[in-house]
Amino acid sequence: MNLRPLNRETVATTTHPVRILQFGEGNFLRAFVDWMIDIANEKGVTDSDIAIVTPRFRITPALETLHKQDGLYHVYLEGVKDGKPGKESRLVTSIADAFSPAADMERYESYITSPDLRFVISNTTEAGIRYEPEEMSGDNQSTFPGKVTKMLHKRFIRFNGAHDKGLIFLCCELIEDNGSTLRDFVLRHAAEGGLGNDFIDWVKNSCIFCDTLVDRIVSGFPHDTIDELKEELGYDDNQIVKGELYHIWAIGGEGYLTAQRELPLDKAGLNVEFMPSIKKFRDKKVRILNGSHTGMVPVALQLGCETVMNAFDNRDVNEFINTMVEREVLPMIDEERETLERFSAGILERFYNPYIKHQLKSIALNSLSKWEARNYPTAKDYYSRNGKRADFELFTFAALLSLYGPGSGFNAQDTQEHLELINQVWNDNDYRSTVASIVNSNIFTENFEEHIPGFIDDTARYLSEIRRNGMSVALKQFIEAHKNG
Template sequence: MHIGAGSFHRAHQAWYLHRLLVSGDSRCTIALGNIRNDANSLLDQLALQRGQYVLETVTPEGKRDYETITSIQKVLPWDAEITALVAQGADPSTQVISFTVTEGGYYLDNQHQLDPRHVDIQADLKGDVRTIYGTLARILTQRMVLNAKPVTLLNCDNLRHNGERFRNGFLSFLKLKGDDSLFNWVEKHTASPNTMVDRITPRPTPEVAARVNAATGIGDKVPVMGEDFIQWVIEDGFIAGRPALESVGVEMVESVLPWEEAKIRILNASHSCIAWAGTLIGQTYIDESTHQDSIRQMAWDYVTEDVIPSLSPSPLDLNKYRDVVLARFGNPYIKDTNQRVAADGLSKIPGFITPTLMETYQRGQIPRATAVLPALFFLFMQRWHRGELPYSYEDGVLDAAAMHSMFESADPLHQFVSDKALFSSLADNPDFYQLMRDTVKRLECWVANPQQKLKAQAEALTA
């Protein structure tokens, strides 16, 4: 059973399970549902199509392929009590419960612990089902009562140590809830392997359905599209059996750490850098922003100067991985939007960026290239505060009133840099504050003249 009916799941995990079915291994299929009611129209249409839809993939050279995905064989209708999710999750035939709820959907603080102050967590502690924690508590309570068979809880989000941190958050939630019996059952009867997932999957536009119809003759109302690159790395720690994923290209490993660190810091952080920067100079798409020389240089410098030294030695060729990632971002046929990638910055900074800032300082270096990323986000949110973004900004942990208050203060940047939830111990570091002040000033000049090289601007400011 998968929780989270977004495009990424349908282009990624569902594709791998479909490949298993195509190979003749029909032992595992997917039941798909959602925690909230924001995907009801998608689920309704998928149900009309018997769970099937067309996946369009496109290479950087523009070659498009089409495949009907058949692995979702049960669509779980939504209601406020998540009745179908509970029934399916408690069913003995469900051996894996996987989920994609975005980085902000785990409500973790800068120490990676559950933040119980959030209104959604407070609601779920009282029995509601707004979060993955409240949802799984209700599902697993029923599973425990009915059969108590083990189940693997598989995190498929871009979260460092995602299985471990989800599990710690979930057990903390159950402890706060005072549910000792379920806490003990979860400890003994579930497993939460760490994973790394990767495939760029933009929100589908009407043009996707038109291309699918023209190429295949299928009138699919809910197709999905993504790049041709795909990767899934999983620690082989399932508790109740698993699909033979290794036979369809999934890498089953003892530890995902080298892969997840490279992916989160090189791909995810650079992706956000490009989205924030591109938005600031009036661009809409990731590919056009990547082809802006100054923006590409920001991402390249960040990875080369600060990330690669932090992650070395590595079993991966990090220089090659950097170049492949930037080539993927520049794919002109994906048309991934800056809006999609720019989302959830308040979770991405502590998760994707702050570790590199801290480790660069620990090596005795100044993280000038990495400081560009949070400085871009500061300027991005300044635009949001002024109502000047060209689109709505989505962030699962954004306190809009507090953010507006920060930008109305005498020194918004000082408040931003002093936020321990974003920058951990660096929030007390005057050198980091000065670095951020210098970087923001330099970027303000760049936004006014994006054709000028950033290093030239830095030299001009210093002079």
């Protein structure tokens, strides 16, 4: 192959002020946020380039490769849109700089004290936003909140506490209340580090910490098909990142209107929603997408399926999940039905993506706590509102117990003491006592039977049918019995 190198000498690019500092050089942010900024810049709704720094201030191989390519790379997306498989690629040019502060602290300080800087975007993993006592003198803070506190204090001093020099934080870490949690930790560091009340007031009143929820499957660097993709794109790009077409970014919390006004990504045709609080949105996404995944996995695995796509290719699994969402999940979400159905259709369409090999075993990790967090709230609300049990959700719970029980052939990855308890109380001659012992143990925080009378009996009946007839027969019989609602 005779490929062109990828850099700013071989590609004509447009530069913008660096208004965004990004903590994280990984695949997700590059295929999600940086991709969005590039589109918004092209459409003229933003005028912002990005400077990337490594969260731990270390030099990484990805950073070095990105630097060699002058921050340029392709995002290659594959998925299903409007029921049809589709692909698209984009050369992203929004990254103006990428470096490690440890190698160039002066450069880092020039960005954090720049009058152009307005946004900070981060993805430091779920473990990144944590609190540990930190010394605020010097530049050796080890945690991300510690680094942010030090960064903001330097900016506060540089601009003498000017209100308009505060920053807007858009955290992409997959934890609840990510932005407001970072804010709390920064204020704690400021107080315990003796940085003064004026600085604390400036953080409270001049900086905005939005809570966000991000969603896009990003599979990363395409090792298996890299040569073919390079030839298709025409460049020797060693930072290609692959992902799915679907994307959504919910941004909320105090100050969300300011974030929307200053970074109007929604006006670029991107699936970005700004709202006062993302709690309802998070609950909706968790119940529809994550709840469907968690409910589907134990059923599909016991049918021999390996991926989400395999599962949805199975007519019975497909019908079961779609009916569960339509009858039990959507009615429990307080939102206009038409809007919910559009959202749900977009979510479930992703299950048909032939390009993403989403392994069921990976989704099955820690399914006990996942079922309680994602599926039980729907079952609980359903009984509270209708006085009836949510049969589909209870069937998924029975399927989960069958998967985790002895003799299933599945090696569950979950809390070891919970797995041991299930094995200890398991009795193939008395599934009711088995279910009761598991439900009434310390595995779960909620009392399922108290809030849903008959939960144990129904689950035991479904478990008995699955174990004695096999999942294929039990699922078909269940679907037939619930044809008419």
